Each structure stands twice: as C-alpha cells, then as structure tokens.
Amino acid sequence: MDLPQDDRAGRHSLEQRMVCAIRRAQKNGGNFALLIIRPRYCLASQITRGVVVHPGLMRQIYDRLVTLVRRVDSVALLNGQNIALLAEDVKGAMAARCLARRLHALLDSPFSAMTERGAIDSDVGIALYPFHGLTPQDLVANAKAALLQTTRPGATDMELYNPALSSVVATDIGFSGAELMAAIDHDELVLYYQPQARLPDDSVCGVEALLRWQHPRHGLLYPQQFFSSARLHGVLLSLETWALRHACMNFASWPPQVTAGMHLGINVSPAFLCDAAFPFLLDAVIEESALLPCRIRLEINAEDLVLQPAEWVSRMPAVRQRGVGIVLDHVDDLALVPKLLRMLKPGIVKLDMDIFIGEDLALVHGTIADLNEWAEQYGARLMAQNVEQVSQLAYVLDSGIGEGQGTLFYPPMPAISVSALYNSRK
Numbered sequence: 001m002d003l004p005q006d007d008r009a010g011r012h013s014l015e016q017r018m019v020c021a022i023r024r025a026q027k028n029g030g031n032f033a034l035l036i037i038r039p040r041y042c043l044a045s046q047i048t049r050g051v052v053v054h055p056g057l058m059r060q061i062y063d064r065l066v067t068l069v070r071r072v073d074s075v076a077l078l079n080g081q082n083i084a085l086l087a088e089d090v091k092g093a094m095a096a097r098c099l100a101r102r103l104h105a106l107l108d109s110p111f112s113a114m115t116e117r118g119a120i121d122s123d124v125g126i127a128l129y130p131f132h133g134l135t136p137q138d139l140v141a142n143a144k145a146a147l148l149q150t151t152r153p154g155a156t157d158m159e160l161y162n163p164a165l166s167s168v169v170a171t172d173i174g175f176s177g178a179e180l181m182a183a184i185d186h187d188e189l190v191l192y193y194q195p196q197a198r199l200p201d202d203s204v205c206g207v208e209a210l211l212r213w214q215h216p217r218h219g220l221l222y223p224q225q226f227f228s229s230a231r232l233h234g235v236l237l238s239l240e241t242w243a244l245r246h247a248c249m250n251f252a253s254w255p256p257q258v259t260a261g262m263h264l265g266i267n268v269s270p271a272f273l274c275d276a277a278f279p280f281l282l283d284a285v286i287e288e289s290a291l292l293p294c295r296i297r298l299e300i301n302a303e304d305l306v307l308q309p310a311e312w313v314s315r316m317p318a319v320r321q322r323g324v325g326i327v328l329d330h331v332d333d334l335a336l337v338p339k340l341l342r343m344l345k346p347g348i349v350k351l352d353m354d355i356f357i358g359e360d361l362a363l364v365h366g367t368i369a370d371l372n373e374w375a376e377q378y379g380a381r382l383m384a385q386n387v388e389q390v391s392q393l394a395y396v397l398d399s400g401i402g403e404g405q406g407t408l409f410y411p412p413m414p415a416i417s418v419s420a421l422y423n424s425r426k
Helices: 007-028 055-066 093-106 136-149 177-185 227-232 236-253 270-274 278-289 302-307 309-320 334-344 361-377 390-399 415-424
Strands: 032-043 074-078 082-088 118-129 158-160 189-198 203-215 219-221 263-267 296-301 325-331 348-352 381-385
Touching: 007 032, 007 074, 007 082, 007 118, 007 136, 032 055, 032 093, 032 136, 055 074, 055 082, 055 093, 082 093, 082 136, 093 118, 093 158, 118 136, 136 158, 177 227, 177 236, 189 236, 189 415, 203 236, 203 415, 227 236, 236 263, 236 270, 236 278, 263 325, 270 278, 270 309, 278 309, 296 302, 302 325, 302 334, 309 325, 309 334, 325 334, 325 381, 334 361, 348 361, 361 381, 361 390, 381 390
Parallel strands: 118 158, 203 263, 263 296, 296 325, 325 348, 348 381
Antiparallel strands: 032 082, 032 118, 074 082, 189 203, 203 219
C-alpha cells in the first residue's frame, strides 16, 4: 500500500474506499469506523504534549499501522500529520475504542527515525457509520471534530464524535498570564450550569457548574480555549479557585424552592485537588456560602485519576472529612471501573453513554448491570452522562439508571435560566 504524497490524493483515495464501505454496509446491514490519528513525538527532554512528527518518522508510523489492518481496511495520510484508518465491520463504539487502544500499543516501541530519546503517543478521533454521518465527507469532518475534542479539559486521548461539542473551537487561543488574571479582576469569568435529571420524570436533581470566559474581543470562550494558557502561566489554580467559590456562592443565593433536593457539581483538576491548601479552601468556601457540605460534589475525571493515582488517593481522606460528595467523572474505559471504585470510593459514577453507540442492546444491558453491581459494592450509583440521542436515552431508561445528564435532558445555561426552568416546570 503506497503512502499518498499529499492531502488531496490521500483524501480522495480514502473517500473512494468509504463509498465502497458504505455500499457494503447498506447491503449487509453492517457498520464501520473511521479513526483519524494524530501521532505526537514526546521527547524525554521536554514536558509537552509532543512535537511535530517529521516526514521520515511519519512514514515509519504509517508502515507500522499498515501491518495492523486487514485486507478490507484502509490507511491514508491526511495533511502530512494525521493518519486515517477506515476499519470495516466495527460494530459500535466499544469495538472502535478497543481498536484505538491497539493502535496506541502498536506505537509504543521505538522507531529508528526518532532523533532523540522519547516516545510516540497519539490522539484519536472516532466517527461511526451510520451514527455520525452518512457520507464520506461528513464522516471525515466529524472524525476530525472528534480529534479536536481530545484537546478539551477532561478529554481522553481517544474521543468519539460528540455533536454537542462540534461547534466549540477546541484549540487554546494563547493568552498571557496578565490577560488571564485580568479576566478574574475585571469580572469577565462566568458560570453556566447544566441541570442533571432524575429519571424517569426528568425532574432536576442537581446542576454541574461549567466555567466560561466572556472575553471583550473574542466573545464567550470555553475552557479548552484558555486552560492550556492558564496551566502554562501558573494561573489555573486561580481560575479554579474563582469557579469553586462563585459556584457555591451562586448556588447558595438561589431561592430555596429552586435548589430544594438539588446538589452542586464542580470539576476539580489534579493540580487543584493535590494542592496542600485545597482542604482549607474548601472549608472557607463552605463557611462563606453556608452550604451543607453534602450538597457539594467534586467531579474528578477518570482519565486524570488513572494518570496520577498515588497523589489523588493520598488526598482523598482530607477531602472526605469535609463531608463533600465525590464523583468519578467521564468513565469510558469499563475495564478500569473496579480499580477506580476501589481507589476513590466515589458516591456517583458518571458513565459516558457515547461508548454504547452502535452496540447490541443485550450487550449494553449486560454491561450496565455489571457496572451497577460493582458500584453497589462500594456504595456508589450510576449517572448517565452525555445523553445526546434518543437511542442513548432508551438504554438509560431500560437499564434502571436513576440520574442522567446531557443535552437531550437540559443544555448548559446561565444561572438565571435555572430559576426560569424551575418556574416553567411548576
């Protein structure tokens, strides 16, 4: 299989093969997956997400990937820096993620073209036919959008296309530390809240606070557009401190009839949670807001927990002593769930429903039943996350999960809209 020399040739070849794959899927009733892989050369001498892979190394990566695919599958180079893999007969999201993990493992061993000591890592965006597009053009665009989603805070290095995130620019704009601190000083930061639904009646049982920046020139910015800059300039903890304090103060200021029976979810990063001052900051915020600690839930990303387990676990006793709830957020690797439950002992496990797209209903029910059993052993319960499609809602309702979050229930909204939502549902 020859390596296409430019993006036009590579994309044309890929689209032609996808046309044939679509015809076979329509005839035989099957599915297929399109994975777009962005290799990263992570140098041992640099603390970075990776540098650009030079052409000679890209050729070796491409040749190694070709050894993985079957005769019916296709590999193509896009833009000289991304590799597309068309994998036929991949039934659903779980199988596609399994394939992506095999790709990661395949790139682990060294390449002769590596000029410095380091490792090849990669980000992978996944789109499934027919769930994420019916044409080659739509599937390529949505797999690229999924690849961009890997750069957002809390994302993993392999992401399934999520239409709710596709309109959000996923790259950091590049702000200075002074600009970021000015955002705090000039009250440019705002919080949106995404209601969480109690099932099956869709009543609001809680909200998750989501940080935004109302920039005077760029408009409303999402965390993925400024968090990397904040981390680079040492401002991230200041932003998270602002978000924690204002989320609790805002929630406490809402009318009691609006917040009755509700909890408040707040995302915390590894650096924030592991900071020695965090438990004392939590004490101060609880006292200032006069919120009952049990109404606050700290949401911790599962992928981050895997990467830094020792630090996280050592901080948990001091945080739990404050009486706040712990949420294991964005769970999409089911094999890790028992280990994470044992280490973190969360009260809530947020299960990413994207992983079940295209899967057999019996398999989904069996998997969720196993997860429920594991969660109950540690005193936790499941919440369905990223419920964006009617088919996902059907899985949730049939499986007996008691809480859900996603745009199919409620989108993120300003604080004033939460009260309006309460009034409209009275």
